[in-house]
Amino acid sequence: xxxxxxxxxxxxxxxxxxxxxGIRPAALVDPANLRAVGAFAGGLFPPDFSPGFLRVVGxxxxxTLGISVxxxxxxxxxxxxxxxxxxxxxWRRGPLFDAQRPGPILATLSLVARAAARFLRSVPDxxxxxxxxxxxxxxxxxxxxxxxxxxxxxxxxxxxxxFEAVPEGPVLALHSxxxxxxxxxxxxxxxxxxxxxxxxxxxxxxxxxxxxxVLGLVGAGGIGAEINLSMRLFEYxxxxxxxxxxxxxxxxxxxxxxxxxxxxxxxxxxxxxxLRDAVEARPRRLGSRILWxxxxxxxxxxxxxxxxxxPDLLPHLWRFxxxxxxxxxxxxxxxxxxxxxxxxxxxxxxxxxxxMVVGAALALPATSTWxxxxxxxxxxxxxxxxxxxxxxxxxxxxxxxxxxxxxxxxAVGLGPFxxxxxxxxxxxxxxxxLYAESLEEVPPDPVEELRGIGASGFQRLLWAAWPQARExxxxxxxxxxxxNLRASTVxxxxxxxxxxxxxxxxxxxxxxxxxxxxxxxxFLLISVTDGLADLLRRRKPAPQAAPxxxxxxLAEAG
Amino acid sequence: MSFELQDVRVVYPGRSGPVQAxxxxxxxxxxxxxxxxxxxxxxxxxxxxxxxxxxxRPTAGTLRIHGRDATALRGRDLRxxxxxxxxxxxxxxxxxxxxxxxxxxCGRLASWSLWRSVRALVxxxxxxxxxxxxxxxxVGLAERASSxxxxxxxxxxxxxxxxxxxxxxxPIILADEPFASLDPGLTAQLAELLFHxxxxxxxxxxxxxxxxALERFPRVVGLRAGRVQFDLxxxxxxxxxxxxxxxxxxxx
Numbered sequence: 001x002x003x004x005x006x007x008x009x010x011x012x013x014x015x016x017x018x019x020x021x022g023i024r025p026a027a028l029v030d031p032a033n034l035r036a037v038g039a040f041a042g043g044l045f046p047p048d049f050s051p052g053f054l055r056v057v058g059x060x061x062x063x064t065l066g067i068s069v070x071x072x073x074x075x076x077x078x079x080x081x082x083x084x085x086x087x088x089x090x091w092r093r094g095p096l097f098d099a100q101r102p103g104p105i106l107a108t109l110s111l112v113a114r115a116a117a118r119f120l121r122s123v124p125d126x127x128x129x130x131x132x133x134x135x136x137x138x139x140x141x142x143x144x145x146x147x148x149x150x151x152x153x154x155x156x157x158x159x160x161x162x163f164e165a166v167p168e169g170p171v172l173a174l175h176s177x178x179x180x181x182x183x184x185x186x187x188x189x190x191x192x193x194x195x196x197x198x199x200x201x202x203x204x205x206x207x208x209x210x211x212x213x214v215l216g217l218v219g220a221g222g223i224g225a226e227i228n229l230s231m232r233l234f235e236y237x238x239x240x241x242x243x244x245x246x247x248x249x250x251x252x253x254x255x256x257x258x259x260x261x262x263x264x265x266x267x268x269x270x271x272x273x274x275l276r277d278a279v280e281a282r283p284r285r286l287g288s289r290i291l292w293x294x295x296x297x298x299x300x301x302x303x304x305x306x307x308x309x310x311p312d313l314l315p316h317l318w319r320f321x322x323x324x325x326x327x328x329x330x331x332x333x334x335x336x337x338x339x340x341x342x343x344x345x346x347x348x349x350x351x352x353x354x355x356m357v358v359g360a361a362l363a364l365p366a367t368s369t370w371x372x373x374x375x376x377x378x379x380x381x382x383x384x385x386x387x388x389x390x391x392x393x394x395x396x397x398x399x400x401x402x403x404x405x406x407x408x409x410x411a412v413g414l415g416p417f418x419x420x421x422x423x424x425x426x427x428x429x430x431x432x433x434l435y436a437e438s439l440e441e442v443p444p445d446p447v448e449e450l451r452g453i454g455a456s457g458f459q460r461l462l463w464a465a466w467p468q469a470r471e472x473x474x475x476x477x478x479x480x481x482x483x484n485l486r487a488s489t490v491x492x493x494x495x496x497x498x499x500x501x502x503x504x505x506x507x508x509x510x511x512x513x514x515x516x517x518x519x520x521x522x523f524l525l526i527s528v529t530d531g532l533a534d535l536l537r538r539r540k541p542a543p544q545a546a547p548x549x550x551x552x553x554l555a556e557a558g
Numbered sequence: 559m560s561f562e563l564q565d566v567r568v569v570y571p572g573r574s575g576p577v578q579a580x581x582x583x584x585x586x587x588x589x590x591x592x593x594x595x596x597x598x599x600x601x602x603x604x605x606x607x608x609x610x611x612x613x614x615r616p617t618a619g620t621l622r623i624h625g626r627d628a629t630a631l632r633g634r635d636l637r638x639x640x641x642x643x644x645x646x647x648x649x650x651x652x653x654x655x656x657x658x659x660x661x662x663x664c665g666r667l668a669s670w671s672l673w674r675s676v677r678a679l680v681x682x683x684x685x686x687x688x689x690x691x692x693x694x695x696x697v698g699l700a701e702r703a704s705s706x707x708x709x710x711x712x713x714x715x716x717x718x719x720x721x722x723x724x725x726x727x728x729p730i731i732l733a734d735e736p737f738a739s740l741d742p743g744l745t746a747q748l749a750e751l752l753f754h755x756x757x758x759x760x761x762x763x764x765x766x767x768x769x770x771a772l773e774r775f776p777r778v779v780g781l782r783a784g785r786v787q788f789d790l791x792x793x794x795x796x797x798x799x800x801x802x803x804x805x806x807x808x809x810x
Contacts, residue, residue, distance in 0.1 A: 375632055375633065375636055376632070376633055377632055377633035377634070378633075443651075443654075445651035446651040446652060446653040446654070448613070448651070449645070449647065449650070449651045449652075450653075450664055450667065451613060451640075452611045452612075452613050452640060452643075452645050453640060453641065453643070453644060453645065453664070453665060453667070453668060453722075453726055454637040454638065454639075454640035454641035454667065454668030455637070455664070455667040455668055456634075456637055456667075456668075456672075458672060458675075459667045459668075459670070459672075459675045462675060462676060462679060463653065463656070463660075463664060463667060463675065463679065464653050467653050467654075467655040467656050468653065468654065468655060470655070471655075
């Protein structure tokens with residue numbers, strides 16, 4: 001009875017979202033659209049490897065790398081400030097305040113830092129980039145700054161959490177010996193947290209590289225800008241080359257940061273901390289020194305800091321800032337936001353649902369424990385299916401949502417349906433891999449016992465693996481929806497409908513007070529759902545031993 | 559003839575070189591026989607059990623089950639062979655989130671089509687439900703049918719495993735230390751239950767409990783260091799046999 005009611009409510013909600021997200025399956029088979037997709041697919045090969053274009057690709061790749069290095073550096077500095085200030089155990093509550101009350105000014109400042117970090121990370125980096133493009137003009141600088149502020153918000157929270165989580169013994173010891181707050185931080189908190197801080201910063205660098213490539217779509221330079229340009233010129237062979245460069249860059253950066261992390265971990269095992277590694281190891285290793293220097297030079301040279309020297313920058317910034325305030329809060333404008341807001345939610349729901357279905361369909365042949373069953377007949381065919389589905393999943397998730405939007409616009413035209421398809425395809429790649437891996441990683445004994453009484457591979461998957469994995473799968477899906485809601489606020493910036501489209505129009509038409517309101521609405525929407533997701537996560541201990549790769553995937557590009 | 563093992567060897571790839579788990583075992587067990595296998599820990603009892611329920615292939619030698627060469631089968635044929643062999647483990651690994659009834663139903667999986675096993679997970683056929691419910695009633699768990707397996711006690715889980723074997727209704731039942739982890743009162747109760755359902759079937763039990771083996775099993779096999787040390791009717795097993803079976807390895 002209760003189940004039927006829940007099911008009814010869910011289907012009603014899905015229907016509403018179907019309607020709200022403007023889903024038109026007919027568009028998929030429309031002859032004109034099919035021709036466009038055909039031309040695109042045909043044009044992808046051969047990739048454009050002409051020397052002139054390779055030069056363009058090389059420059060764009062280096063620029064993207066430079067933007068992400070500079071963005072990471074700035075966000076680390078700003079994030080450390082926000083993180084130290086936001087550490088509750090230093091300024092607001094906990095054992096340090098057993099004997100004395102927290103100072104009101106510092107306590108307030110600490111709360112403000114927390115709130116600021118929340119604001120910075122709840123506004124998507126693409127929205128920041130859009131605003132900074134208006135403020136600083138086209139080019140890499142808005143991208144660098146967008147990464148700097150949005151990842152400062154992320155890191156500010158992460159650092160504060162890490163600082164609060166250190167074992168408190170050394171903290172109390174120093175405190176009772178009369179050390180000041182900052183001395184406590186420097187001597188007791190930092191050394192204990194430095195390892196995780198480094199690991200998370202490296203991880204945030206990986207995310208920055210993915211984001212940097214996408215920021216170009218709204219005018220911030222780098223690979224994304226070139227992809228946008230080539231799409232407009234119908235030069236699809238160039239798009240292939242650029243996507244290949246993007247994937248190579250992402251893989252290279254991942255390998256680089258994995259290697260670094262491995263080194264830090266080794267040092268931690270041998271008892272020398274990260275600080276010592278930073279001080280002692282560098283002069284010894286000329287190779288890594290050169291690499292670091294190159295990265296830094298690339299960052300400074302390519303991140304667009306030159307634009308800061310423009311003569312009329314300050315007056316321009318001042319004008320822009322004045323136009324943002326006060327935000328347009330007139331009832332008529334607020335009422336006009338409701339429709340795109342609802343559309344955004346509907347896009348995220350339908351995109352997640354599509355990703356769930358496609359991902360699950362691909363996860364079945366991608367689950368090695370039953371596909372690669374040594375006792376099954378037709379093994380070569382199964383091996384082939386396994387490899388094919390894994391490849392498709394990797395392809396789907398390696399292309400960022402926003403680039404999928406550009407491709408889906410070809411297939412179904414501008415509008416929310418393109419946004420749904422784009423979110424759905426990327427999500428399928430992410431969820432499909434997570435589903436397959438969760439099914440592979442269930443406790444094996446019950447599965448093995450069913451093998452012993454004659455259950456086939458698929459039956460073992462269905463009766464032993466799925467029941468054990470379903471809660472994990474559900475929470476992955478929910479977390480991914482949270483991520484998709486954030487993404488669906490920006491798909492409109494490149495033509496995918498929803499509140500992003502309203503924001504894009506407001507900025508293009510120069511209604512900056514309306515843009516400010518829309519940014520606030522996006523902030524509210526995302527911080528409310530993030531809060532809800534946090535609550536759910538805390539109530540239901542989600543995948544407890546979620547592997548590192550899963551976390552990486554979940555947070556990918558966001 | 560239920561089982562025919564001829565000079566069977568099993569070698570596992572160990573961390574420090576290969577490990578010989580069974581070293582030339584020859585054993586014939588006829589239909590309807592009731593055999594206890596005794597032996598110290600590490601004698602190879604669990605390996606033997608995996609061979610008998612066709613989840614492990616011998617490294618060398620021949621293994622025939624119901625007259626069929628178990629090493630040559632694959633896919634559907636292998637599954638139908640396994641369908642005829644029920645196994646009750648020392649620590650049964652039920653599927654934790656499934657109910658007792660669903661776990662008992664698993665005994666039918668091997669005889670279901672793919673589609674039927676999909677449907678049965680959501681809405682099993684009434685006839686199947688009756689079958690599983692009857693089996694649960696036989697083991698005295700009728701009122702826990704809709705409890706999740708991970709909410710049951712160890713003894714109750716073992717009874718669900720026995721119910722699953724009942725639902726499977728195989729001509730052969732294997733038992734791996736079925737009562738080693740239970741308190742004495744429960745052991746007696748469950749032993750009765752197991753013997754009851756094994757009436758008319760071939761039964762092979764790997765046991766620690768020498769008294770239980772000698773009292774209830776007509777034939778006893780002693781396994782030590784991967785070899786059959788004795789294979790005798792229970793009344794011919796002497797204390798000498800047993801002390802030799804469990805003797806500590808000579809040092810050096």
